[in-house]
Amino acid sequence: MPVVLEPIGIIRSCFKEKFGIPRQPGLVREARARLELLPPFDRPEAVRGLEGFSHIWIIFIFHANRQGTWKPTVRPPRLGGNRRIGVFASRSGFRPNPVGISAVELAGLRFPGERAVLDIRGSDLLDGTPVVDIKPYLPYSDSRPAAGAGYAPAPPDPQLPVLFSSRAQAACRCYRPGDGTDLQALITALLQADPRPAHHRANPCRRGYGFRIFDLDVRWRVQDAAIVVEAIVAARDENSDPGRRPDE
Amino acid sequence: MPVVLEPIGIIRSCFKEKFGIPRQPGLVREARARLELLPPFDRPEAVRGLEGFSHIWIIFIFHANRQGTWKPTVRPPRLGGNRRIGVFASRSGFRPNPVGISAVELAGLRFPGERAVLDIRGSDLLDGTPVVDIKPYLPYSDSRPAAGAGYAPAPPDPQLPVLFSSRAQAACRCYRPGDGTDLQALITALLQADPRPAHHRANPCRRGYGFRIFDLDVRWRVQDAAIVVEAIVAARDENSDPGRRPDE
Secondary structure: OOEEEOOOEEEEEOEOOOOOOOOOOOOOOOOEEEEEEOOOOOOHHHHOOHHHEOEEEEEEEOOOOOOOOOOOEEOOHHHOOOOOEEHHHOOOOOOOOOEEEEEEEEEEEEOHHHOOEEEEEOOOOOOOOEEEEEEEOOHHHHOOOOOOEOOOOOOOOOOOOEEEOHHHHHHHHHOOOOOOOOHHHHHHHHHHOOOOOHHHHHOOOOOEEEEEEOOEEEEEEEEOOEEEEEEEEEOOOOOOOOOOOOOO | OOEEEOOOEEEEEOEOOOOOOOOOOOOOOOOEEEEEEOOOOOOHHHHOOHHHEOEEEEEEEOOOOOOOOOOOEEOOHHHOOOOOEEHHHOOOOOOOOOEEEEEEEEEEEEOHHHOOEEEEEOOOOOOOOEEEEEEEOOHHHHOOOOOOEOOOOOOOOOOOOEEEOHHHHHHHHHOOOOOOOOHHHHHHHHHHOOOOOHHHHHOOOOOEEEEEEOOEEEEEEEEOOEEEEEEEEEOOOOOOOOOOOOOO
16 A cells, blocks of 8 residues: 655755765754745645744655665665665665655744745755655654664764865855855865765875855865865856766 | 655554554653564565664554545644644644654564564554654754754643552453553553543543553543543454543
8 A cells, every 4th residue: 555645845955966965964054945835735824833843854755866776775874885784774865765854953934925935954955855744843752862873873073174275265255145054164064074985085085076055066175184175166067966076 | 746655564553543542652661562564675684783773763654544634734632622733833643744753762673484573662653554664763863852842842741640440450460461561551651641632631521431452442531630440341343433432
């Protein structure tokens, strides 16, 4: 008995590709996004009372993954990418049912043209992500601060300092995203999480990396035990590949 | 673009009807259940590594609700059942997409006949609930103990003492559920949450109530500022109505 879900909203976020996105929500508070509800779910009364909650659950679909390709085991980045664990012991998007849950901060509710829009912070969601539900976060039933968490007891420590070239710093001063994001703070937080594939962290190389946020390409490399943001330039095309490295 | 989900498992629990079930997970630790994975998702390697986690998320379908009947507002029991809030500001099962999330304690993993079965505690799930996903609980991204929670900042206080007639007490001693549940402790915890409809709490009456757990009918009433369990008897039929009151 399959169950059919219909999107009730869409995420609009600065994350235009998977590479660079925080691996869990809440890690990068500077990451803002908005959730635009879709008709007929966008009526203001459908979110009445939500303004009293500081956090919400977003139940979403991993839409950028190929479907029909689940495997019983996955290799989470937290284990260096070379140990396999069960798909149900992971939060990987490659799962039998491509549903994700994300606890995010509710920064505000707006009703432009009588349609509900939620402003959120601490998002880990790709632009265009379909949302199938919103629930209030209830600390007394959702919060288990002492829960034992196997191979992922804490967020990864920031490992390398993040430095900006003067050119990149100037770009941060020039570009002001409409949603008030502090671009330099956002890029710093994203890079402190070190989005490189695990085998690159183990065997560092001087190759350049890039990811796209807003309509910008952020280009960086690892050099002398630091992550150096070399340039931030206007993205040239709409369809950038996840994980693409501009210097290759 | 609708999304089709396929159940990966089924809940087997003592809760045979909605009336009496804890209103949120984690409130009644004595409530045990098992999650039986379905083929082809029941292979032991699909849960490898999960044994390191004390808590898991169960993503499930509210299967006992009529579908196609969502309304933009609901009346949560926490607000006395007479104030309407938005469906997305509630955890009600009557929602556009009937998906629920439940953080429960993982009490054990078993592999009878090479098929994965999870033993859980603190369940609020109806027997037969279809499960569409299992995820490890990650305290660093899922736990927000200080989250502000609008109209539901804390679980309802236990309001009335729960007393057992000598007949009911004897029944608790005789009936030993196979999963090791302490029946008297479970019934006490369920009744301390006071499952009566809000308008009955406001205007108490001496009518009897009943709910079904395991294959037992638990019959109780409110009397002299206490909840009195009068009898625990073998259930007579398989299809009991939710909220049915045996004395009516």
